[in-house]
Amino acid sequence: GAGVSQTPSNKVTExxxxxxxxxxxxxxxxxxxWYRQSLGQGPEFLIYFQGTGAADDSGLxxxxxxxxxxxxxxxxxxxxxxxxxxxxxxxxxxSLSNSGAQYFGPGTRLTVL
Amino acid sequence: GxxxxxxxxxxxxxxxxxxxxxxxxxxxxxxxxxWYKQELGxxxxxxxxxxxxxxxxxxxxxxxxxxxTAKHFSLHITETQPEDSAVYFCAATDNDYKLSFGAGTxxxxxx
Numbered sequence: 001g002a003g004v005s006q007t008p009s010n011k012v013t014e015x016x017x018x019x020x021x022x023x024x025x026x027x028x029x030x031x032x033x034w035y036r037q038s039l040g041q042g043p044e045f046l047i048y049f050q051g052t053g054a055a056d057d058s059g060l061x062x063x064x065x066x067x068x069x070x071x072x073x074x075x076x077x078x079x080x081x082x083x084x085x086x087x088x089x090x091x092x093x094x095s096l097s098n099s100g101a102q103y104f105g106p107g108t109r110l111t112v113l
Numbered sequence: 114g115x116x117x118x119x120x121x122x123x124x125x126x127x128x129x130x131x132x133x134x135x136x137x138x139x140x141x142x143x144x145x146x147x148w149y150k151q152e153l154g155x156x157x158x159x160x161x162x163x164x165x166x167x168x169x170x171x172x173x174x175x176x177x178x179x180x181x182t183a184k185h186f187s188l189h190i191t192e193t194q195p196e197d198s199a200v201y202f203c204a205a206t207d208n209d210y211k212l213s214f215g216a217g218t219x220x221x222x223x224x
Contacts, residue, residue, distance in 0.1 A: 003156075004156075031210065033212075035212075040216075041216055041217070042117075042119075042204070042214025042215055042216055042217055043157065043212070043214050044214070045212060048210050048211065055210075091156070098209055099209035099210070101147065101159055101162055102210075103159060104149075104156045104157045104158070104159075106155065107156060
């Protein structure tokens with residue numbers, strides 16, 4: 001079946017702008033995760049959703065970052081007042097339950113100029 | 114929080130030889146240890162995982178071993194092939210959802 005999909009694949013924006021990154025999880029997966037991967041490093045946890053609610057947002061770096069999952073399927077990661085340090089690949093993953101294997105999407109490469 | 118260290122950072126092997134990557138973790142409560150393979154510009158791909166109630170798991174040419182006492186786990190790839198060339202990441206979690214990743218190992222298989 002279809003895997004996790006993310007749009008856009010690439011996003012270039014200017015410092016101070018607002019961006020939205022979208023994630024479509026595998027159908028039927030109740031758990032959804034956002035990670036951020038900087039060049040040459042492993043992914044870093046940002047936020048975890050179980051259904052519609054954010055069960056753990058402890059990885060969000062500051063209040064410029066926010067994520068929603070209003071219907072328990074698609075999720076949007078929102079970044080306000082982008083900074084150059086926000087440049088990274090933003091990865092989304094989903095799992096059948098909160099204790100299941102996590103399957104990643106292809107990521108959105110965000111570049112803040 | 115959990116801290117995962119991964120060694121080596123780069124590994125070059127001759128085709129047909131074995132490759133071993135080792136990870137250590139800090140939180141003794143960690144109970145789930147997946148391994149991901151990431152090719153350049155691609156998504157991380159789950160290749161094998163192990164839970165803390167077993168010491169070893171094998172899937173064809175890939176195996177993972179876990180030593181809970183020493184808090185380390187290892188990935189073993191036998192009979193390496195050129196398509197095994199990629200970056201490999203280990204991860205650990207003590208709550209089943211918040212994965213903490215190692216820094217990655219770049220594996221190059223020489224033909």
